[in-house]
Amino acid sequence: MSLRIEAAHRAFRARGRDDVVALDGVDLTVGEGELLVVVGRSGSGKTTLLRVVAGLEPLDSGRVLLDGEDLTATAPGARGVALVFQEAALFPHLRVRDNIGIGERARGADRKVTEAAVVEVAATLDVEDLLDRTPSELSGGERQRVALARAMIRSPRALLLDEPLAAVDAEQRGRMRGVIRDVQRRLGVPMIHVTHDQSEAMALGDRVALMDRGRVVQCDTPDALYAAPSHVAVARGFGPLPMNILPPERGVCVGVRPERVRLDPSGSGPLCAVMEREPAGEDSLIHLVCAPEGTAVVARVPRGSEPRPGDQVRLSWDPAHEHRFNATTGERVA
Numbered sequence: 285m286s287l288r289i290e291a292a293h294r295a296f297r298a299r300g301r302d303d304v305v306a307l308d309g310v311d312l313t314v315g316e317g318e319l320l321v322v323v324g325r326s327g328s329g330k331t332t333l334l335r336v337v338a339g340l341e342p343l344d345s346g347r348v349l350l351d352g353e354d355l356t357a358t359a360p361g362a363r364g365v366a367l368v369f370q371e372a373a374l375f376p377h378l379r380v381r382d383n384i385g386i387g388e389r390a391r392g393a394d395r396k397v398t399e400a401a402v403v404e405v406a407a408t409l410d411v412e413d414l415l416d417r418t419p420s421e422l423s424g425g426e427r428q429r430v431a432l433a434r435a436m437i438r439s440p441r442a443l444l445l446d447e448p449l450a451a452v453d454a455e456q457r458g459r460m461r462g463v464i465r466d467v468q469r470r471l472g473v474p475m476i477h478v479t480h481d482q483s484e485a486m487a488l489g490d491r492v493a494l495m496d497r498g499r500v501v502q503c504d505t506p507d508a509l510y511a512a513p514s515h516v517a518v519a520r521g522f523g524p525l526p527m528n529i530l531p532p533e534r535g536v537c538v539g540v541r542p543e544r545v546r547l548d549p550s551g552s553g554p555l556c557a558v559m560e561r562e563p564a565g566e567d568s569l570i571h572l573v574c575a576p577e578g579t580a581v582v583a584r585v586p587r588g589s590e591p592r593p594g595d596q597v598r599l600s601w602d603p604a605h606e607h608r609f610n611a612t613t614g615e616r617v618a
């Protein structure tokens with residue numbers, strides 16, 4: 285079963301203002317059992333993409349296909365697509381077992397059959413001890429596991445996750461990634477997972493799609509996006525830290541990752557002033573401003589070897605680690 289989004293276009297009309305183009309010709313395919321992570325700046329169209337696949341938002345043009353079946357005109361409830369939001373939308377007055385089973389009961393499933401299915405899916409998501417609690421008695425991570433259980437019990441044909449871990453603390457987030465991988469293995473259906481968390485995108489995505497202004501700029505494995513961003517928007521928008529992009533010279537901007545920047549007091553590279561030091565565990569992030577354009581640059585250097593705020597340093601890097609982009613189009617150049 286694969287999910288295809290073809291030439292998807294969606295604009296929001298605004299009186300007295302230009303239309304907002306939320307999806308501008310998006311083509312994506314998510315394979316059976318594949319988890320596609322979607323990242324991108326706020327407003328780049330990620331949520332609209334999920335809503336279009338779920339049928340909550342119509343397309344102006346383009347198609348949504350699941351296993352070859354055109355769902356574009358199919359009502360949300362008849363698509364077999366489950367969507368889990370950041371704020372797990374559980375019914376506050378219902379116990380966890382009823383929150384998980386409510387869809388099955390609404391579809392007319394037998395009470396005993398539903399109860400058995402609830403217990404089974406609750407065990408998968410490790411919420412079986414919480415079945416008699418109400419949502420207000422759960423942590424953020426527990427609420428998300430219940431929301432996933434409610435999505436899973438329907439045996440959806442595709443599963444969409446909109447920042448499901450954004451409200452979960454860092455410790456639980458690691459565990460929840462394992463839960464999401466487990467759900468992926470068990471369901472074996474196409475999954476799309478939207479996140480702002482770069483390490484989550486790296487860790488979870490079989491592939492990652494980076495969106496910018498309603499378009500998919502690059503869609504490939506996390507390693508490929510990191511090693512060879514196809515566009516300056518990917519260089520800035522994917523990875524633990526944004527890539528430094530230096531001012532254009534002869535139509536080309538050089539990009540260098542913070543971990544690859546070396547700081548020398550002497551040397552022939554661009555001259556920079558050290559602005560501040562930000563602790564980053566074993567390393568420090570050094571924020572610099574380069575003369576004469578005032579370009580902001582970040583260098584990640586081992587703790588103990590940092591220059592001090594106010595120092596003047598020169599940047600250098602191994603040319604093997606530089607990325608080059610067309611200064612006009614932003615496209616990667618060889």
Ligand SMILES: Nc1ncnc2c1ncn2[C@@H]1O[C@H](COP(=O)(O)OP(=O)(O)OP(=O)(O)O)[C@@H](O)[C@H]1O
Pocket residue numbers: 296297304305306324325326327328329330331332333
């Ligand atoms: N119902 C709507 N009416 C008007 N404009 C909308 C509507 N929904 C979304 N938009 C606009 O469409 C664009 C894409 O929005 P969308 O929510 O898809 O972005 P996003 O990438 O999910 O953002 P975020 O990361 O902040 O959640 C934005 O400019 C947004 O303001």
